[in-house]
Amino acid sequence: MTYHILNGELLPAATAAIGLNDLALLRGYGVFDFFSVHRGRPVFLEDHLQRFQRSAALYELSLPVSVEALREQIFKLIRACDMQEGGISLILTGGYAEDGFHADTPPNLLILSRPPVPRFADKQRVETPIKLITHRFVRELPEAKGLNYARALRSQAAMKAAGAGEILYTDGQRVLETYRSNVFLVMPSGKLCTAGSDVLQGITRKYVLQLATEMGMETETGDIPLSHLAKAKEVFLTGSGKGVFPVS
Amino acid sequence: MTYHILNGELLPAATAAIGLNDLALLRGYGVFDFFSVHRGRPVFLEDHLQRFQRSAALYELSLPVSVEALREQIFKLIRACDMQEGGISLILTGGYAEDGFHADTPPNLLILSRPPVPRFADKQRVETPIKLITHRFVRELPEAKGLNYARALRSQAAMKAAGAGEILYTDGQRVLETYRSNVFLVMPSGKLCTAGSDVLQGITRKYVLQLATEMGMETETGDIPLSHLAKAKEVFLTGSGKGVFPVS
Structure with a gap:
């Protein structure tokens, strides 16, 4: 079965959902990163984690968890999905905004499992x-x-x-x-x-x-x-x- | 109580949610419009519906319902929320994409009720x-x-x-x-x-x-x-x- 993680919670991919007041959805406000998983291991993980933090800083967004906790959640997701070949998308959104503009909450952190990108020999x-x-x-x-x-x-x-x-x-x-x-x-x-x-x-x-x-x-x-x-x-x-x- | 409408379904605002593979969330891909509701009536509704359709066309997105159906859903939401003063956001997203890029479904249509924008005398x-x-x-x-x-x-x-x-x-x-x-x-x-x-x-x-x-x-x-x-x-x-x- 495939899972995603939303704000630390492991959820079945088919039913995982986010509230409609999220600022990524309403205003395209957020940053992301993507890395491959090869033989069960994330590829160049530390580079991607560094860039994800840099993107967040450039967008004036704060990670709601420590990098250590984020790393642990990524490995938890790979294990839960029993992922050998695939990819992981990280998304940090602007958070929820009841008025559709000014965030009322910290950013929402999504860790999404992805199928492998087709690679040719x-x-x-x-x-x-x-x-x-x-x-x-x-x-x-x-x-x-x-x-x-x-x-x-x-x-x-x-x-x-x-x-x-x-x-x-x-x-x-x-x-x-x-x-x-x-x-x-x-x-x-x-x-x-x-x-x-x-x-x-x-x-x-x-x-x-x-x-x-x-x-x-x-x-x-x-x-x-x-x-x-x-x-x-x-x-x-x-x-x-x-x-x-x-x-x- | 406050409601939103997602793909034609009236949902309590507090629990309304959208799948994590939506392209607005993943890629900032979508268009929107906003209009005020004054004394229970949408203000300049026909202008906004026209512009919403034009924005969608410029983004190469197709409305999944007729304009008549969209208009009916808007009035249904205003009645359900018993909205006298407030606003409505229309959002049309790129749809769901399992691979995070190519839409597998028609666009998702959100009709969100909003509190009134503060207006001064x-x-x-x-x-x-x-x-x-x-x-x-x-x-x-x-x-x-x-x-x-x-x-x-x-x-x-x-x-x-x-x-x-x-x-x-x-x-x-x-x-x-x-x-x-x-x-x-x-x-x-x-x-x-x-x-x-x-x-x-x-x-x-x-x-x-x-x-x-x-x-x-x-x-x-x-x-x-x-x-x-x-x-x-x-x-x-x-x-x-x-x-x-x-x-x-």
């Missing part, structure tokens, strides 16, 4: 790269994982029509990020480039950069002109859900 | 104008009432510190709107000005413009340079919750 992945469409859009507070994905969800019809798998955001000059991945370019010189600012500081991004350096690749973290997209030898996306994903 | 209102602070910010899709109020909610500490009642958004050149009101300026010539584009097409705004014209005032709907703020004789805000509100 390495060979098949490289052979089935995804298409991108571009949109001019800079997220409001790109360093934080806020709940505002309206732009991405509103564009699903456009993505489908274009046969695209993700939307690449640009401010008109620079390659930024997709709505749920960081973007890497391998330039003809062999240098690996990714955006430095106005993007989410992804966890997989961090480890890809680290690994590339260890492998002796030259890396650059900074502004990427849009024109580099056409010049790049390879383009790939990274994210905690999908891992590393090639772009056609 | 006319004299007291004019004598207690509110302060504004300004932020450089243009809403993503200003014509629609989307759920993304994270910016406004995140700024409550800054507003409190400044003793401000609202945040005025500007793109650096123009006076736009506050996070929940339209802005009007009365210029030294007596002309009434309000922003034409990149703002919500407010219902109270519409009736204030209509009334001003009927009273023989000159009105202008278009770009308002920021410098006009200092020159204006009077500044006031309009919104369905607060009505008309003076700015100091």
Whole structure:
């Protein structure tokens, strides 16, 4: 059976529910994070817990429990669901507001179990790269994982029509990020480039950069002109859900 | 007793709840509207129903019921709550998504009863104008009432510190709107000005413009340079919750 945890309480996923006055529901006000569970263990948990706290701070929200308690609840959920492969979403909302705006309670903390994100075998992945469409859009507070994905969800019809798998955001000059991945370019010189600012500081991004350096690749973290997209030898996306994903 | 309606079902407000996989909660994906109830009657209901439908269309969401059925549910809620003075929030979410992203169900429709917004007697209102602070910010899709109020909610500490009642958004050149009101300026010539584009097409705004014209005032709907703020004789805000509100 699948469970979620709401404010510390383990609840069957099918019936777990939250009050209608929650500020995430009413005002899109909250932050989240997501990590994979592989062989029963959360992947890069400490990185995700750190980022979740940073996102909360940027949104002026306080965790209602200690990080230790949050960590324990995560392991409790993994055990309850007997999860070997899957994912966990953390959500911290603005709390309940009877007037629909000013919180009357501390934030609500949701720990949601997720099915595994479909992953292809390495060979098949490289052979089935995804298409991108571009949109001019800079997220409001790109360093934080806020709940505002309206732009991405509103564009699903456009993505489908274009046969695209993700939307690449640009401010008109620079390659930024997709709505749920960081973007890497391998330039003809062999240098690996990714955006430095106005993007989410992804966890997989961090480890890809680290690994590339260890492998002796030259890396650059900074502004990427849009024109580099056409010049790049390879383009790939990274994210905690999908891992590393090639772009056609 | 207070009730809400969730997908057509009348539920006691204290226990009404929505599943944790709703896309408004998970991704801030949804639209809303709000109108006052005065002497038991919804104020400008048809305008709000029209705008709610327009917001939904801009977000690529379909109302799961006919407008006639929605109207009936609103009246049913007002009767059940025996509401004389108050407000109603309409919320249409992206629906439930087991994978946290792609909707598996039609949108969820919430009709929430709200307590009356505090209104002062006319004299007291004019004598207690509110302060504004300004932020450089243009809403993503200003014509629609989307759920993304994270910016406004995140700024409550800054507003409190400044003793401000609202945040005025500007793109650096123009006076736009506050996070929940339209802005009007009365210029030294007596002309009434309000922003034409990149703002919500407010219902109270519409009736204030209509009334001003009927009273023989000159009105202008278009770009308002920021410098006009200092020159204006009077500044006031309009919104369905607060009505008309003076700015100091």
